Amino acid sequence: MAEEEEEFTEVDIGCSWTLTGALIFAMIIFYFVNWPDDDIKRYTWSIINTTLSIFVAVMSFQGCEEVLMEFVIHPILGAFPTGSAAIARVLCGFGVFLGWLAVAHLVIAWFAGLVCNSEDASKLMERKWVVADAMRGDHGEEVPVANVVQGHHSKGIASVKGVEVFVSSRAVLHEGYERRTKCWAMLFAHMAGFAMISAGGDLQHWDPFMSSPAYSWLAVVICALFLLLIFSFTARCLYQEGGEFAEARKLYKEEGKDAEDDIFCLAVSFLCVQSLRFTFSGSLPSKLGFYHSVETEARQATALYVSAVAMVVVMVVTALFLRGECVNARLKSLIVGTASMGFAWCVLFGTRAFFDSWSFLEEKKITPATIEGRVLLAMAASLFSCAVIVVLDKIEDGLQDSDGEQLHKLLKNIITGLSILIGFTWEHTFDGCVEAMSSLWSDKLLGKLTMTLTIVVIVVPAWRRFILAKVVDLQKMQHEKKGAQAKIQDGYAQPMSEGSSSEEESTARLMC
Incomplete structure (x- = not known):
């Protein structure tokens, strides 16, 4: 007797697509964090770092705000205040x-x-020798000076449990x-x-x-x-x-x-993009950036993508061509940062509008209104960011000698913008998951707060101890590399001064 063919529900199919996509996405991220190019590796870790910060911050703030609204603001001013109550709500x-x-x-x-x-x-600022091998479990742990068998300036070799390991001198x-x-x-x-x-x-x-x-x-x-x-x-x-x-x-x-x-x-x-969408559609989105009508979303997708390109132009022109005598340095940084995040908001809401209006997704019931659709949107945003990382690396490799410092700041702002894009798409996904699970509780607010707190308690320590630490180490490594390259260029440009050490020059060459 032939085996009966198993029948799959829509939930089964949705879970299958989600799991398969999650596996592929995780492997792509694994490729990027282990990329041979140090710049791509640093960009990827920076995006993961900022994304997790935004993800945790959004969930934590929304939980606190819901408690404040539920037990303080709404009982005093009402859910929909008018007149003087509306002014009090703003204040x-x-x-x-x-x-x-x-x-x-x-x-x-x-x-x-x-x-x-x-x-x-x-x-x-006291410096101590620590293990400098990221593949070891004791990476970053202090090593007694007596165990250092060979050390020079900030790097050396030490004997740890009978094994020679690389160590570095750091202000722990x-x-x-x-x-x-x-x-x-x-x-x-x-x-x-x-x-x-x-x-x-x-x-x-x-x-x-x-x-x-x-x-x-x-x-x-x-x-x-x-x-x-x-x-x-x-x-x-x-x-x-x-x-x-x-x-x-x-x-x-x-x-x-x-x-x-x-x-x-x-x-x-965010507020600029809200007003921009109001200008395009004639309707102001909600405080969270959503419209009640899908048709209103769909009409502005193209305009938002064009606005994203305009934001990039503003960012590049301000960062590379607007000199210090024209504008205050901090104000210049704020303009570039605002434009980079504005680019991210435009891409986010433009892509969401595009997905909402895509008939194929609507037929398959995987629009951003569903959990599967949110996962799809988050993965699309993440993969887009991975592609941008490769492009940024090519740009930096080609232009870093001409205006390196300004270019580095510009790329840092672009990375932050991409983190906003990824962070909010994944936060929106997990927020939907938390709401779905909290619907099983008799007290939905308590359920949501409990799950949010659980996620924060698990994510924050791992983020701080491993991901943020990795980003800081990579940034310091880049700083050391630039310093070593500067020493080599100075050595080529002028003869070595009397009393300077040839050993320092060889060390600089080695670090590069």
Whole structure:
């Protein structure tokens, strides 16, 4: 008797496509993180790093905001406030943002060592020998000086349990402060950025500003000026160098300014694209960027892709051709960062609109309204970013000698923009998964918060200890490589000065 053919449901087919796609996607990422080219490897790790930060920050902020709305804002002002209650809702949004900004600065100061610092400042920059072999389980662990059998400057060989391993001399305590500060600065900066997006969205959806696209753009200008005013205050009152804990103050200033720049670029770029979509369609999207009508989404896909190209043009022109005498350096950085993230938002919403209007996906019931469709959109965005990484590497290899520093900053902003694109597509996917699973709970909010907390507790330690640490190491390796190349060029350009060491020159050549 012939074996009966198994019948598969739509859920079975959807799970099969998802698992197969996930396997292929994971292997592609594996290829990229082990690529022979150091630049591609660094770009890939940077995107993974920023993507995870955005993913965790979005889920954490949304959980906190839902609790705030459920138990504070809605009971006091109502779910759909009007009149003076609507004004109070807008002011509450900006107040919540200021609260998140204050928390971000406090966290950065704490991990930088400015708050309750019990460490001896003289030991902060003390260098110690550590294992420098990423394939070993004890990578980064301290090695006693007596075990170092051959060492010169920052690199050497040591005997560990009878085996010779590569070691490097590093300021372990300072690097620990730096890594922890960078981790929590990124996370809380993104959460503050989403708080500003929420506040700006409340302003854009207030009746006077949602009456026309022009007034919606005015709301964007108000938010940008508000942020610049706040940041000028923090620059004047909080960022001081020198004195006691000089290294901690320097680290706090560096990470604090980077956090503020991320907040500005993230919030203003999203609000700009919201107003841009309002201009194209005549209808303002929701605070999260969605339309209730699929037809409204579909009409603006092409316009959003054209806008994405325009954002790239603004970014390149500002970064490479707008010199310091024309605009303040930090303002220039904010323009480039905002344009790069604006590019990501345009591609994200344009692709979502394209997928919504694609009849093939609609027939197969895998539009972005479904979990399978969200996974497909996230994978498409991720693969697009992988292709862009290869193109960026070719551009950097061809142009790095002409304007290396400006090009490096530009590429860094593009990487951040790609991270926004990937981070939000995957966050939207997992948010749908969390909502689907929480629907099984009697208290859906409690279920969603529980699963969100579980994801955060699992992801954050792994991200900080392994992925962020990898990115920091790769960036330092690139810095050392550039320094070695500069020494070689100086050596070719001029004769070696008296007393200079030929050993240092050979070391520089070796590092390259």
